[in-house]
Amino acid sequence: xxxxxxxxxxxxxxxxxxxxxxxSGVTTNVERRFKEHTESKKGSKYVRAKIPLRVVYTxxxxxxxxxxxxxxxxxxxxxxxxxxxxxxxxxxxxxKKTIV
Numbered sequence: 001x002x003x004x005x006x007x008x009x010x011x012x013x014x015x016x017x018x019x020x021x022x023x024s025g026v027t028t029n030v031e032r033r034f035k036e037h038t039e040s041k042k043g044s045k046y047v048r049a050k051i052p053l054r055v056v057y058t059x060x061x062x063x064x065x066x067x068x069x070x071x072x073x074x075x076x077x078x079x080x081x082x083x084x085x086x087x088x089x090x091x092x093x094x095x096k097k098t099i100v
Contacts, residue, residue: 010067012074014057014086017050022057022082024074026067030058056086 013030015023015037023046027033037043037052061067074082 010061010064012059012061012067012070013055014074014082015047015052016054016056016086017047017052019050021050022079022086023047023050023052024071024082026061026064026071030055057082057089 008028010026010028011030012024012026013033015025015034017023023037023044025033025044034052034055037047041048043052059070061070074085077085
């Protein structure tokens with residue numbers, strides 16, 4: 001009998017809110033989590049108060065622990081540093097689209 005671990009992918013993500021702030025969180029399903037922020041009481045109080053607009057950054061992590069550590073790093077960053085991460089990911093996505 002195999003004792004292989006069922007590996008669930010974890011993500012750290014950032015949501016742009018209506019006041020231009022960035023909210024960071026962790027989840028196994030970014031789309032579901034964003035819906036929870038916008039459509040249910042499962043979303044964070046911060047995001048409910050700020051009106052989430054869209055997910056602007058995602059980063060895969062190997063485990064929940066790794067995702068939470070990365071989230072803590074993001075939360076300690078200055079806004080300018082977070083915006084640079086968002087911009088670099090948007091640039092990478094655009095360049096992938098033009099290669100195809």
